Amino acid sequence: MSQAPRWVRERVVAVARPPRPGPLPVVSVLVGEAPHLVWDAFTHHDGFAVTRLPWPAGSLWTDMPVHQFLQPGSSVVGPAVVPWWCAHYPRGAEPTPAPARFAPARRPWLPVTGAFLGLLAHGVVRRRRLTSPR
Structure with missing residues (x-):
């Protein structure tokens, strides 16, 4: 992070701090994993939604089921959204004084x-x- 331009360091310094010990990191991981599991229910052939709802297992204009379109589609959209967010988030954040150098990870x-x-x-x-x- 110390190699990043000053305007980036000033905006991500609050986010770059390591998490404090306690239940919050565990709860954050569990809450973050929930949408992934829900999405898997719609994109895997044996997913909960695919086996119980008619449209994920149905076909669009080909013989390929909808869930087989959703899986690679999300694999294309996700990697495009993450760099976009990383490029736009620092611009909207309030600048705070950044340390000259972050302590290296142990x-x-x-x-x-x-x-x-x-x-x-x-x-x-x-x-x-x-x-x-x-």
């Missing part, structure tokens, strides 16, 4: 390792579910 490898292990576990579980006999 364990910068920890979040990356955690994310990697989570993705690895997800892949293993998904592969077992797809290859196991039913």
Whole structure:
């Protein structure tokens, strides 16, 4: 962050602080995960909405079901929205004095390792579910 232009540092300094210990980070993760689970219900062939509602499993103008359009469509829209938000958020935030340099993270490898292990576990579980006999 210390390499970012001053006008960006002044606007994201409040957001860049590490979270305080307590229940708020856990609650934030759970609340943030809820829309993902709801979206999965509409975009996966075995999702709750796809198996119970007629339109996600129905077809549009081809033989492909609606849920198969929604899955790659959200994969295109999401990565386009995130950079747009990152570019526009700092412009609307109030500037606050930014420190000359942020303190380096004590364990910068920890979040990356955690994310990697989570993705690895997800892949293993998904592969077992797809290859196991039913």
